[in-house]
Amino acid sequence: MSSLLELITQPLSFPFMQRALLAAMVSGMVCAILSCYLVLKGWSLMGDAISHAVLPGVVLAWVAGAPIVVGAFASGLLCSVFTGYIKENCRIKEDTVMGIVFSGMFAIGLVLFARIETDQHLSHILFGNVLGISNAELWQCLIISLIVTLVMLVKRKDMLLYCFDPAQARVIGLRVKWLHYGLLCMLALTIVAALQAIGIVLVIAMLITPGITAFMLCRRFNTMLICAVLTSLFSSVVGTLASFWLDAATGPCIVLVQASLFLLAWLITAIKGPNKKPA
Template sequence: MMSLIEWFTVPLQEPFMVRAIFVSALVGLVCSTLSCYTILKGWALMGDAVSHAVMPGVVIAYVLNIPLAIGAFAFGVGAVTAIGFIKANTRVREDTVIGLVFTGFFAFGLVLVSKVKSEIDLTHILFGNVLGISDADIIQTVIISLITIVTIAILRKDLILFCFDSTHARSIGLNITFLYYVLLCLLSLTAVAGLQTVGIILVVAMLVTPGATAYLLSDRFDMMMLLAIASGVFSSVMGTYISYHIDGSTGGCIVVLQTVLFLLAMIFAPKHGLLVKARDSQTLSE
């Protein structure tokens, strides 16, 4: 029977696990930081759109023999631009436009994968392959993470106001169009970073779940950010450990653990949990 200490130390004897844990923790940190802004802005579906839209960019970048991150980022930004253009020039609602664009881009990517003869493994694109991540991909992830964190740190106050109340942000002279595209570009970058860890399909969970969990636990943004980061990094690291011991999908384990944390917060949150609401309802009825 493996002891608790061995449960944590045995995987660290494998170099690929050390790399996987580091990258998972880093991506969890970046995604959970950005998730606070996407939750406040109500952009869960936008994160889904960007993460799926990078699919054709990955394939085209492979064909052109350029870094996959460049193609993925280009198509992520392209999807955002297409959403903005269609929304501005038609009467179709934004949520409908997002659904149309991201499914169109994603389907185009599937067609390219089926027609282009390459070594690209569709399963790795969809669900990630952090256990087999290369040194070049680690460097890419670190660079993307640094760009995202530094940008958020510099524009933190402006982004918070933009997410809380864009009308007020405009009234005090902030360039909300600039902030809009900055946030969407950060979403694209983070989706590229998440490709290696959880893949295109599950990266949206990392961009939504930590922020949603923290939103139930705190009404203060600073505390919400800390809680989101804690849950994101914890679930990423522990999910990687669990996937090693059960020989399961790393991305799947990470997202399942994040979902479990959200459910616990939904039930036991001190102010907004179901137990508190049930107790308050019972008190009022009495």
């Protein structure tokens, strides 16, 4: 028992580990909330698209001397709006459009990064550097996560109806277009909040795995939200502590724990039988 307690308390004796754990938990919580809506809406690839599309915005913001969060948000939002515009004005399906747009913007970001000399290391942007997060970056993460969480909870019922049945939402008088772009804005902000903790490449796992794990285990949406948040918080704590003792990257450790929980949920549903769609 004492050795188990030491495994938890010893890493937390370091200030950088305290900041890392808090950032991972906050990022994981807001990603889990949004992941439930993305899973129900079928927007898994949209999260992947925006997460990759923020790279050119990050590089250009650094060149202009602007906050990276501003460039990342603007670039992600541009990707989502551009995707919607192309989809509405041609016969190509949405998933195909997203694949073209995000790969193109990610390629632009890589070219810009290769051509512009910076003191930023590419791996920190791609895979995160939660152990090196500063107090200012931590506050940025906390504020953005709080804003997204409050908006998603306040508009929970409207967003839920929009994700389930946009036609019904339009019939009862909801502004579907505002909900559509509002969800995209919240997605872009969430990716910005998680950027420092887990990076561009791994954020898609944080945005999808908690939601799909909860989807397999729960029958009601409220229960699904709680389950997703709890699995994400557990993964953030275990993954961060494991990265300290294993001397491994924190982001991948968190994602591996989430993947393990998903496999466990899959085994449970395989034994008990599949759940119905959450209501």
